[in-house]
Amino acid sequence: MAWTDERVELLKKLWSEGLSASQIAGRLGGVTRNAVIGKVHRLGLSGRATSSRSSVPRPRRTQAPRQNRAPSITFGTRGNVALKPTYEEEYEAAPAPAPVEELVIPLHERATILTLKESMCKWPIGDPTEEGFHFCGRKKTGLSPYCEHHARMAFQPVQSRRREKRSATG
Structure with a gap:
């Protein structure tokens, strides 16, 4: 115009x-x-x-006295919540998952990147820069890329405390 x-x-x-x-x-x-x-x-x-609105200062919000507010379990953060500090209490309340021992894979079942097939477990074992590196190679289960043993290691259930917190906020 x-x-x-x-x-x-x-x-x-x-x-x-x-x-x-x-x-x-x-x-x-x-x-x-x-x-x-x-x-x-x-x-x-x-x-x-x-x-007119810029000449009058905005009234400040007053917060309730500390004794009337519920105590905070975690610190409030702005921005990236990955950097949010947490108390150790959160981790102590949840039982530690039982350590799962690594399987001993026979040589004939081990797979390299060249021999790995769609139906094989893709769990990496060892350091990729070293000569003994291989994949599990056992038969995978369902839609998971891993065998039953490695699927239990990869997909652990959410700890009960975190599950309760999510349901309370969601």
């Missing part, structure tokens, strides 16, 4: 009254907030009347 003389005068008037670019764009119609900002910049308009 073209900037007519009438629209430019209305823009100047609304700008001097302290309206925001979004409000001016809404009143003019057919232009975006960015178009209003660009026109104001090209016209060299500066000094604006301050709006």
Whole structure:
């Protein structure tokens, strides 16, 4: 939409009254907030009347005294929750999973990356940079890429405490 003389005068008037670019764009119609900002910049308009809401300070929220609030189990975080600190209590409450011993795979059942097939367990054993590295190679179960033994190692149940916390927040 073209900037007519009438629209430019209305823009100047609304700008001097302290309206925001979004409000001016809404009143003019057919232009975006960015178009209003660009026109104001090209016209060299500066000094604006301050709006009434900016001259009055916002009232601060008061928090309840500490004794009335429930104690927090974990720290509140902003941003990446992977960095969220947790208390050791959370981990002590859940029983540690029983360690699963590694299977001894006979040489004829071991698979390399070249001999690995779709129906074989793809659990890596050893260090890939060393010569003895191999895959389990036993028959896999269902849709899992692993045999029954390695599927139990890979897919452990969620600890009860974490499960309870999720159900309370969800």
